[in-house]
Amino acid sequence: MLYASYGDMWRWVLDMAGRMPEVDAVAGVPVSGLVPAAMLSAATGVKCVSLDNVPDNIKRLLVVEDASGFAKFRQQRLGQAPGREVVYGAVYACDAASNLDLIGCIADKPRVFTWNLFKTDKSRSIAYDMDGVLCVNPTAEQIDYAARYSNFIATTKPIRKTYTELGWIVSGRMERYRVETEQWLTENGIQYREIVLTGNDHKHTMEAHAQYKADWYLSHPECLLYVESHPRQAARIAELSGKAVVCAETEQSWNTRAPVAVEVQGCKHNDKIMYTISTGEYEKYAPKIVSVPQGWDYRIITSADCPGYLNPKQQAAWAKINGPRIFAEYEASFCLDDDMIVDSDPAMYFEESDMTTLRRDAVTTWRKDIEIAASARRATSRENVNAERKRLTAQGFSDSPCYMSGIVWRKHTDQVKALCDEWWFWYSQSETQRDQPSLAVACQRLKYEPDTVTEDAIKTHIRHDIRKADRDGVRARVETTQRTKRRIRRKGDRI
16 A cells, blocks of 8 residues: 655655746645645745636646546646646646646555545555544553543544445454444444454553454455554554554655655756756765756756766766756756755846856965865865876966866856866866865866855855765765775776
8 A cells, every 4th residue: 555644745745846846836736735845835835725716817726636546637627718728737637647747656556645545446445543543542541541541432532534345444442332332423423334442351551452453464364454543553563563553643654655755857847957866875975955946947966877887986076077968858947956945036146147156265276176075075185186287286276266066057058068068077187085175276277257156245146055965874874885885997988
């Protein structure tokens, strides 16, 4: 069984935000589409409107649903009006829905979500705990005194509305309370196939309850999912049974399938692309979320997108340097390190320039950059620094400015592409494996001076988060690992 929570939906919506086409507003199909529509609006800043009352000035509308197996939106012509273009999307889609305009991920059936656990056609194949799932959990005082517990069973309020017949109710309640329990279920309109209670001599411990429920679960292969109230007991049931379990309290799941990410290679919606890079061990630890402004596409470059003969550090440099070649179908690209946080559209600072890089006063020349790499950051060895300085000086390169490459904006002109080819050539020949000094050398060789911008100048749009820069100490570990790996083959290829 595939399962997804509201937290899972938010993560997929953030991914969708980077691929969302330009629209004037977004609307959700009632009822389950209202949440993803609100999430998309929050993630992108695009106005969220009611599908029943779309303003006339909305010329391009995105209509979304939580999940879809068919292109039903198009058939129903939801949101259509004279002079208005409507595009359609779903967060969770079957393969059959791949003709929608925007998809979060592929979620093939059987599947169930937090928001339809009690109203899906799969409910008859699901077992549910009683206390904490259908009604509130009793207090210790209520459990310890039989009279109080009987009163609790009779008067407790339901905490979830059920719309279909449930498969099984498997509870830790004892058989002596069956009549009161069945009466309460009837009074609250909860339909079920069977209710399973423990023996009157059953031990009232978490381990005993977990073992009892797991044994029952294993003996019923037709039951596809168990919904438990307590996270520790849910984890134990999953461990003992090896079957799918969901915790209703925390929305955690065990032994369930996860959706499959949509392949977005070549999925172009805008003329500008913003991208970050996570290769090697960074793919596990580096932050993957960026707030993508409207009018931009967004990609994360991983090792799978890079030449296999390069090590992860070299792959990251390859992706940064060769953006105009990798994204040749775009008019411009914006590469930023994954410790940069995008708060709003920064295009106003760059669109008049063919190429802009970051400038930091602390690092003014390529010589200083490789010195810092050896002493402070330990990203290269002192031996490599000396060899690099000697080699470049012998070839006539002076102490030229160092352009910081934490942010690189490029229009994909022939001149910019030629510069990037030169940049990669000098990086591939370098001793230190530092992309910033290689950019300075390429600029000096081609007599090209890119524009520069300081972090302070763009801090209202993009800012540096030092907490991301060393999450879990991963950068120190990665850089230590990479020092032991081979350098790029000296092919001299200008990719």
